[in-house]
Amino acid sequence: MVRVMVVDDHPIWRESVARELGERGVDVVATAADGAAAVRIAPAVRPDVVLMDLQLPELSGAEATARVREALPDTRVLVLSASAEQGDVMAAVRAGASGYLVKSAGLDELVDAITRTASGHAVFSPGLAGLVLGEYRRLENAGPDEPRLTPRETEVLRLVAKGLTARAIAERLVLSHRTVENHVQNSLRKLQLTNRVELTRYAIERGLDADD
Amino acid sequence: MTSVDGARRGGPARGHAHLVPLWRGLVVYRVVALVAAIVNLVRFGDGWARPTLGVLVVAAMVVWTAMSSLRYLHRGDARTAVVDLVVTSLATASTLLVETPARLAEGGPVITTVWSAGPVLALALALGWRGGLVGGVVTVGVLFAVRRAVDADLVFDTQLLLVAGLAVGLAADTMRRSGERLREATAREAATAERERLSRDIHDGVLQVLALVRRRGAELDGDAPAVELARLAGEQEAALRRLITSAPVPGPDGTVDLSSRLAGALPPRASLAVPAEPVLLPAAVVDELAAVLREGAANAAAHAGPDAGLWVLVEDAADEVTVSLRDDGVGIPAGRLDEAAAEGHLGVAGSMRGRVADLGGTITLHTGAGQGTEWEITVPRRGS
Numbered sequence: 001m002v003r004v005m006v007v008d009d010h011p012i013w014r015e016s017v018a019r020e021l022g023e024r025g026v027d028v029v030a031t032a033a034d035g036a037a038a039v040r041i042a043p044a045v046r047p048d049v050v051l052m053d054l055q056l057p058e059l060s061g062a063e064a065t066a067r068v069r070e071a072l073p074d075t076r077v078l079v080l081s082a083s084a085e086q087g088d089v090m091a092a093v094r095a096g097a098s099g100y101l102v103k104s105a106g107l108d109e110l111v112d113a114i115t116r117t118a119s120g121h122a123v124f125s126p127g128l129a130g131l132v133l134g135e136y137r138r139l140e141n142a143g144p145d146e147p148r149l150t151p152r153e154t155e156v157l158r159l160v161a162k163g164l165t166a167r168a169i170a171e172r173l174v175l176s177h178r179t180v181e182n183h184v185q186n187s188l189r190k191l192q193l194t195n196r197v198e199l200t201r202y203a204i205e206r207g208l209d210a211d212d
Numbered sequence: 213m214t215s216v217d218g219a220r221r222g223g224p225a226r227g228h229a230h231l232v233p234l235w236r237g238l239v240v241y242r243v244v245a246l247v248a249a250i251v252n253l254v255r256f257g258d259g260w261a262r263p264t265l266g267v268l269v270v271a272a273m274v275v276w277t278a279m280s281s282l283r284y285l286h287r288g289d290a291r292t293a294v295v296d297l298v299v300t301s302l303a304t305a306s307t308l309l310v311e312t313p314a315r316l317a318e319g320g321p322v323i324t325t326v327w328s329a330g331p332v333l334a335l336a337l338a339l340g341w342r343g344g345l346v347g348g349v350v351t352v353g354v355l356f357a358v359r360r361a362v363d364a365d366l367v368f369d370t371q372l373l374l375v376a377g378l379a380v381g382l383a384a385d386t387m388r389r390s391g392e393r394l395r396e397a398t399a400r401e402a403a404t405a406e407r408e409r410l411s412r413d414i415h416d417g418v419l420q421v422l423a424l425v426r427r428r429g430a431e432l433d434g435d436a437p438a439v440e441l442a443r444l445a446g447e448q449e450a451a452l453r454r455l456i457t458s459a460p461v462p463g464p465d466g467t468v469d470l471s472s473r474l475a476g477a478l479p480p481r482a483s484l485a486v487p488a489e490p491v492l493l494p495a496a497v498v499d500e501l502a503a504v505l506r507e508g509a510a511n512a513a514a515h516a517g518p519d520a521g522l523w524v525l526v527e528d529a530a531d532e533v534t535v536s537l538r539d540d541g542v543g544i545p546a547g548r549l550d551e552a553a554a555e556g557h558l559g560v561a562g563s564m565r566g567r568v569a570d571l572g573g574t575i576t577l578h579t580g581a582g583q584g585t586e587w588e589i590t591v592p593r594r595g596s
Binding site: 010012013016020082086087089090102103104106107125126127128129130131133134135137138141158161162163 | 419420421422423424426427428430431446449450453483484485486487488489521523525526527528529530536538540586
């Protein structure tokens with residue numbers, strides 16, 4: 001059974017998602033109402049997946065993601081946000097989140113995303129693919145040491161952004177489903193910053209450090 | 213007179229608030245100048261041809277100074293300044309009746325003394341440097357008509373009046389402009405703050421509840437009204453989310469963010485994949501692209517069916533911007549577009565192609581029966 005921690009400052013939402021996930025056989029081991037609490041509680045309950053809102057009091061979702069991932073490298077973070085600023089989503093992804101869903105996603109979609117996240121897959125929406133493509137474009141101009149996408153990864157991400165499913169992409173590019181998944185995952189992994197120093201530099205560079 | 217007119221007449225002139233310190237200065241000047249005129253009356257009044265008339269004129273100046281000063285302080289309107297110019301000119305001209313021609317010829321002062329400069333400054337404040345110039349010329353004209361001789365005093369007065377009118381007028385223009393700018397900037401800032409506050413409120417409350425309604429309702433299988441409610445809540449949630457995240461981002465030099473413009477132009481069900489940074493293009497280019505995308509989206513809804521998915525991807529490279537539009541509808545059978553063009557129906561494809569060509573860009577269409585349609589539009593960044 002997948003062990004999940006729900007982090008959201010909106011009490012109705014938090015309780016309702018926790019209950020619904022419980023009914024679907026997901027083990028909700030903890031809930032937290034702010035980023036600092038999430039960082040404090042996570043090591044005690046060691047969840048497989050943290051369901052993380054982005055606009056949180058005390059500590060932003062991106063910062064909490066970085067700290068949780070630092071303390072618990074095996075715990076994955078799935079961002080679930082109502083109206084996140086795109087800069088915040090990108091910051092969370094670079095901090096180590098392995099996927100992003102909007103809150104209007106259906107329960108089936110959410111449970112599926114949690115399951116996939118727990119087994120190490122990236123949860124990619126077209127919107128996230130667009131953000132990731134944009135981020136690599138930005139890095140192209142930032143310097144020679146920044147990560148790059150391979151042409152194949154770019155091709156796959158563009159198709160994800162245009163709404164094709166992994167199966168449709170595999171069909172169109174004559175690849176195996178597995179290879180498509182790998183390309184998507186690699187594109188995300190290369191973006192993720194490996195330590196707090198890099199993260200802080202990224203946040204300051206992007207003007208995201210003044211998070212309240 | 214309508215009530216609106218009445219309100220406008222009673223209200224302050226445009227930009228009056230920014231000029232209040234200058235109007236106060238003018239009122240102080242007029243009162244001090246009035247004292248000078250009274251002193252003039254006391255010292256030379258005995259020798260006047262018509263002392264009684266002189267006293268009446270100075271009394272009228274006192275009354276007029278009080279009346280007009282109140283209006284200047286509260287409204288600062290041009291009408292009062294023009295009436296002031298007429299009244300002051302008449303008072304100055306009355307010197308011809310009050311004084312003896314002999315003393316005037318000797319260079320005796322006019323009855324209004326320096327008080328006669330008041331309307332020049334008032335016109336400059338109310339109408340800017342042009343008002344100051346006109347007021348100065350009229351006042352100098354009246355002085356010349358009374359004195360009938362160009363002596364050193366008149367030349368000196370002329371210089372003072374024209375310089376004062378122009379300088380005060382320019383100062384008033386500058387203050388009015390910078391005051392307006394300050395007001396606009398403050399209003400913009402207030403609007404932005406209000407928008408951010410609204411976004412936060414919507415995010416914290418309405419959006420969460422709508423998302424919840426959609427989720428819970430959709431689970432009640434077989435309950436048609438609940439499912440319908442859930443669908444409506446979901447639509448509103450998507451529209452609202454887009455609204456609060458699509459604050460138009462104006463860039464430098466008349467550029468606009470393409471992403472936020474498309475967020476407003478496309479139907480809420482469309483998925484929009486964009487970079488985190490604003491995609492800045494000239495406003496006219498953004499307008500055209502939004503129009504092309506709207507056409508494409510409307511076409512997709514008409515042919516692919518209202519339930520077909522719609523995805524838009526915006527990519528920003530250094531020298532060009534690419535926008536892709538895909539639907540998963542029935543697609544267009546090979547050759548159908550050429551057929552239509554041959555029959556003289558330029559239709560949507562023709563119109564989209566024309567607009568993109570006008571932008572110096574390229575547009576390609578990938579489609580086929582059962583494959584949906586996929587447009588890819590690339591426009592160059594000029595000057596880069």
